Amino acid sequence: MKIAALILSLLATPALAETHVVQMFNRSDNGPMIYEPSFLRIAPGDSVRFVPTQPSHNAATIDDMIPAGAEPFKSKINEDFTTTLTVPGSYGIKCSPHFAMGMVMLIEVGDDLPDTVLPDTLSDRAKQRFEQIIAARPE
Numbered sequence: 277m278k279i280a281a282l283i284l285s286l287l288a289t290p291a292l293a294e295t296h297v298v299q300m301f302n303r304s305d306n307g308p309m310i311y312e313p314s315f316l317r318i319a320p321g322d323s324v325r326f327v328p329t330q331p332s333h334n335a336a337t338i339d340d341m342i343p344a345g346a347e348p349f350k351s352k353i354n355e356d357f358t359t360t361l362t363v364p365g366s367y368g369i370k371c372s373p374h375f376a377m378g379m380v381m382l383i384e385v386g387d388d389l390p391d392t393v394l395p396d397t398l399s400d401r402a403k404q405r406f407e408q409i410i411a412a413r414p415e
């Protein structure tokens with residue numbers, strides 16, 4: 277009986293931090309200049325790896341779209357880049373050369389976050405894309 281309880285407690289141990297893969301495309305089945313997936317909900321301490329599946333993209337945090345206390349980041353064009361997100365909240369991610377064309381994605385770190393606020397500085401295309409992403413995300 278004691279052994280069974282021990283095994284159960286081991287099984288209940290939280291999973292190790294995960295790495296979530298995001299691919300960057302000039303065009304995917306879902307459209308041009310796009311991150312696949314364009315939405316992630318991850319646990320604090322998980323990592324996100326941005327893979328340049330097609331060339332000429334990067335991943336950078338958008339000013340005013342990262343949680344207070346989180347560290348901004350910006351990968352190099354065509355870099356295979358991994359970052360670990362520890363501060364809970366919503367992170368807006370942009371491709372620097374294609375931001376105005378709406379190449380953005382949203383990462384939610386943690387659960388039960390307040391609504392994402394879209395800054396006025398977004399281009400119309402980026403704003404539209406975020407609105408689509410937010411509308412399509414799971415509860």
Ligand SMILES: [Cu+2]
Pocket residue numbers: 309332333334371372373374379
């Ligand atoms: Cu791009």
